[in-house]
Amino acid sequence: MPVGRGGAGLCVCGLECLDDALDLVEVSPGLDKRLRMMIKNSARFIRFHDGARVHGNDTDRTGLLMVLKGSLRAYLLSSSGRECTLFRVEEGECYALSCSRLLSLVTFDLFLDADGTTELLVVDSEVYNRVAVECLAAEAFAYRQAAMRFSDAMWVMEQVLFMRLEARVAAFLLDEVARRRRDSLSLxxxxxxxxxxxxxxxxxxxxxxxxxxxVVLLSRGRVDVLDKRALRALVGV
Amino acid sequence: MPVGRGGAGLCVCGLECLDDALDLVEVSPGLDKRLRMMIKNSARFIRFHDGARVHGNDTDRTGLLMVLKGSLRAYLLSSSGRECTLFRVEEGECYALSCSRLLSLVTFDLFLDADGTTELLVVDSEVYNRVAVECLAAEAFAYRQAAMRFSDAMWVMEQVLFMRLEARVAAFLLDEVARRRRDSLSLxxxxxxxxxxxxxxxxxxxxxxxxxxxVVLLSRGRVDVLDKRALRALVGV
Structure with missing residues (x-):
């Protein structure tokens, strides 16, 4: 659940901070003053608690998402509740697959949860659509974001299809150790x-x-990675 | 292996036919005469035998592909030779993931084989790149194609992850019967x-x-689908 608009140093920076954030979208050079104002006026700051659902088939909070702090985890969810993480949207990155312009092409349900306390700038989907109609750079940006995530998802798919479970566990642990910059994982x-x-x-x-x-040391709710070389050997890298 | 440039009524239609084919790319309205000529001059007709490798990590035949006749099968291939079909590019459709502009984003190896005798119009990758730099519509088109294929691939991934093998076999047989418009599959x-x-x-x-x-009748190299309702029940649709 969002804990309110603005907060933690965000509400004070206002439009200035928004200008910086908009530069994340990379389309800024293609946006004239009017289009930029359209985006600015629609953008909302939202903060999510760790594990909160940010986007999924039961939420309507769609649009272009920019991660200002924290990260998002994108995953597939089966009807019986099974999950598979496809990729993460890290600080400073954008997520465009929740724009209705892309949702009309992309027919699968992708769920997004906050990973840690996460602060987002959300550009309203309909507003981004209107901007994309006038500014091809904005349209190309959204599609390009999708193509990049496609690549991430295919890497996971190759693992699911072709790697033994032991290798997939090893690959996941190595990724997590690198991502969290610590060998002791709360997991x-x-x-x-x-x-x-x-x-x-x-x-x-x-x-x-x-x-x-x-290779690892297990304790309650924790996995300590002791031998990364052995894990890399399992993955085959 | 390609069987030569042009042929089967393709070489005789020449530039006129190419104009029709270019309309497939949907970006034509955004192309001026010069960009259109750039694409035209680079485009080649290539015909492939059934099962021939059209694109993969051991070929350099890249670019924007337009399927004029037949179809392409896109699949993942493991180092041990296992495959998984992700989607098909049917007659009248384009495939942009073999453009170098997208290949730089998309880091996984996707293989493309001809499914039946297949005739392609191939726009050279570097030429398409140069056009995309000048024409944002052409760039957006390529990325949008990728986003659509992402959606197809995720549908397959959901099956692989969440469906029992029996349901996946049933889903595949139903798709094939619909695609080939016959209940008797040579397979x-x-x-x-x-x-x-x-x-x-x-x-x-x-x-x-x-x-x-x-539900089916098996014989050598053939699967006859006898009871589609039973297959649909297995898939759960």
Whole structure:
């Protein structure tokens, strides 16, 4: 759930900060003053708690999202509640797949959750649509964002299709260690399974094997990575 | 392998036919005469035999592809030779993911094979790049094509992640029957397994169960679909 508009140093910077944020969209050079004002007037700051649903089939909070702080996790969700993380939208990046212009092309449901306390600038979808109609750079930007995420998602798909579960667990742990810049991960077996779209029981089995081999050290709600070289060997890199 | 440039009524139609084909790209209204001539001068007709590799990491035949006849099958390929079909590019459609402009964003290897004798119009990648720099409509077009294929690929990924193998086989058979407009499919168990990215043994087991239940009739290199309603029930639609 959003905890309100503005806050934590955001409301005080106002339009000036918004100008900086708009530069993230990279289309700024193509925007004339009027289009830029259209975007500015529609943009809202929203802060989300860790784990809050930012976008999905039960929310209407759509538009171009710019991550000012924190990050977003994009994942597929099955009707039975199984998940698979496809990619993350990190600080300073944009997410365009929740623009209605793209939603009309993209027929699958992608869910977005806040990963840690996350502050977003949301440009209203209809406003961005109107801007994109007048400014081809804005349109190309949104599609290009989608193409980049396609690439991320395909990397995950290749893992799901072609990698053994042990290698996928190893790849996930290496990614997380790099992303969080620490070898000690606060992570349950269930969370790990949801990230890689696998069953908890199977993931637990792999983790226990890695623990026995001294590659990781398991404790309650925590995985400590002890031997990155061994993990890299499992991934085959 | 391509069987030569032009042929089968293509070489005789020349530039006139090319004009029609260019309209496929939908960006034509945004192209001035000079850009249109740039594309025209670079475009080549190529015909491929059934099953020929059109694009992949071992070919350099890249660019914007327009399917004039036949169709292309896009698939992921593992280092051990396993495949998973992601989508098809049908007659009258374009494929932009082999343009270098997109290849720089899209880091995964997607393979393209001709499905049946297939005739393509190929706009050279570098030429399309130069056109896209001058014409934002051409750039947006290429990215939009990628976003649409993203959607197709995610539908397959949801199947791989969340559907039981029986349901995936059923979904594939229903798609093929609709696509080929006939209930009798010339298809080996191995081919079906490659399309859905699964193991032949597992697919054979499912097909034999369906045969025993009278849903399909198996014979050498052939699957006859007898009961589409039962297949739809398996898919859950």
């Amino acid at each position: 349950t077996h269930d969370e790990l399974a949801r990230h890689i779209g696998s069953a908890r029981e199977a993931v637990s089995r792999v983790l226990k094997q890695l623990d026995r081999r001294g | 080996t168990h191995d081919e079906l397994a490659r399309h859905i990215g699964s193991a032949r043994e597992a697919v054979s087991r499912v097909l034999k169960q369906l045969d025993r239940r009278g």
